[in-house]
Amino acid sequence: MTRVFSGMQPSGDPHLGNLLGAIALWVAEATHAESLFCVVDLHSITFPQDPRDLRARTLDLTATFLAMGLDPERSILFLQSQVPAHRELAWLLECTASYGELQRMTQFKDKSSRGEFVSAGLFTYPTLMAADILAYDADQVPVGDDQRQHIELTRDLALRFNARYGETFVVPTGVYRTSGARIMDLQHPERKMSKSLDSPQGTILLSDDDAAIARKVKRAVTDADTDVRYDPEAKPGVSNLLSLLAACTDSTPESAAAGFERYGDLKAAVAEAVVEFVRPVRSRRAELLDDPTHLLTILADGAVRADAIAAPIVRRAEDAMGFLLRRGI
Numbered sequence: 093m094t095r096v097f098s099g100m101q102p103s104g105d106p107h108l109g110n111l112l113g114a115i116a117l118w119v120a121e122a123t124h125a126e127s128l129f130c131v132v133d134l135h136s137i138t139f140p141q142d143p144r145d146l147r148a149r150t151l152d153l154t155a156t157f158l159a160m161g162l163d164p165e166r167s168i169l170f171l172q173s174q175v176p177a178h179r180e181l182a183w184l185l186e187c188t189a190s191y192g193e194l195q196r197m198t199q200f201k202d203k204s205s206r207g208e209f210v211s212a213g214l215f216t217y218p219t220l221m222a223a224d225i226l227a228y229d230a231d232q233v234p235v236g237d238d239q240r241q242h243i244e245l246t247r248d249l250a251l252r253f254n255a256r257y258g259e260t261f262v263v264p265t266g267v268y269r270t271s272g273a274r275i276m277d278l279q280h281p282e283r284k285m286s287k288s289l290d291s292p293q294g295t296i297l298l299s300d301d302d303a304a305i306a307r308k309v310k311r312a313v314t315d316a317d318t319d320v321r322y323d324p325e326a327k328p329g330v331s332n333l334l335s336l337l338a339a340c341t342d343s344t345p346e347s348a349a350a351g352f353e354r355y356g357d358l359k360a361a362v363a364e365a366v367v368e369f370v371r372p373v374r375s376r377r378a379e380l381l382d383d384p385t386h387l388l389t390i391l392a393d394g395a396v397r398a399d400a401i402a403a404p405i406v407r408r409a410e411d412a413m414g415f416l417l418r419r420g421i
């Protein structure tokens with residue numbers, strides 16, 4: 093059976109890009125594959141974190157996974173920090189990646205140029221991500237478009253390791269949505285919606301109430317003419333609204349465009365569709381957060397199941413590299 097793995101950082105309230113570009117795709121993938129979905133908390137410490145915030149956001153994101161419809165019976169839901177394989181394999185892959193290829197990662201270039209403290213972890217981050225995936229022999233990795241370069245690196249590292257030390261890792265493929273793989277900022281439609289960019293009016297968060305969502309959609313930047321058509325190059329603002337409408341209503345941006353004469357009508361329809369999509373997720377998440385013990389129990393169970401898959405794969409990699417395995421393993 094195909095095995096699917098994906099992860100999300102607990103580094104802020106999830107936004108529509110996370111929900112539509114990633115988790116909605118995971119829910120679909122989980123119906124026909126063995127699947128693991130991970131709150132990648134180790135990834136979120138590349139910048140200093142307040143420990144209390146990290147704890148709270150980790151639970152929030154776990155509740156978000158469930159509220160979006162991931163089923164802990166069907167999928168393994170777990171925390172990266174609770175399964176040692178991720179850290180163990182990361183070092184082996186750090187020594188497989190070259191300095192030059194990590195330097196070429198666009199996310200590293202963007203994030204390291206912001207003038208904040210640049211940790212060594214920010215630089216080696218993609219090798220931890222590769223470890224997340226390779227530790228499970230994952231075949232498919234459903235992600236948003238911004239992760240393409242990291243997935244390519246993961247494939248390169250798997251191929252390089254296999255060539256040096258013999259067939260060890262499954263070479264994974266990225267899975268992307270045909271539309272909605274890149275949800276853009278509503279105020280700056282040329283850049284992706286993001287937790288780390290400071291554009292509160294351009295970012296719809298899961299915690300936004302109905303009125304805030306409607307207001308942000310209605311104030312979204314559109315384009316100079318008045319045509320409603322899907323053309324991301326010439327009409328990035330309107331095309332983004334159409335992608336949102338399509339992703340929330342399970343259609344395509346081209347067919348979602350049909351019937352709209354004016355931007356005002358399109359915005360009203362998008363606002364309604366997004367509000368209807370977000371509202372049940374938001375309220376279900378709030379209910380789930382009332383019982384943190386239940387969430388922690390699901391995570392503990394997930395960690396045991398994840399560990400059972402990953403630990404032998406890491407031992408296999410260590411053995412291939414020439415490390416002596418502890419007797420009895």
Ligand code: TYM
Nearest residue numbers: 098099100101109110113114221235236273274275284285
């Ligand atoms: P992260 O936490 O930034 O984002 C989680 C997922 O959300 C997607 N996403 C978007 N999709 C569409 N439009 C957007 N504007 C948008 N913004 C974010 C991302 O593509 C991602 O799928 N490095 C990863 C986390 C990670 C991971 C992994 C993913 C760590 N290990 C192993 C897959 C497999 C990241 O920072 O994603």
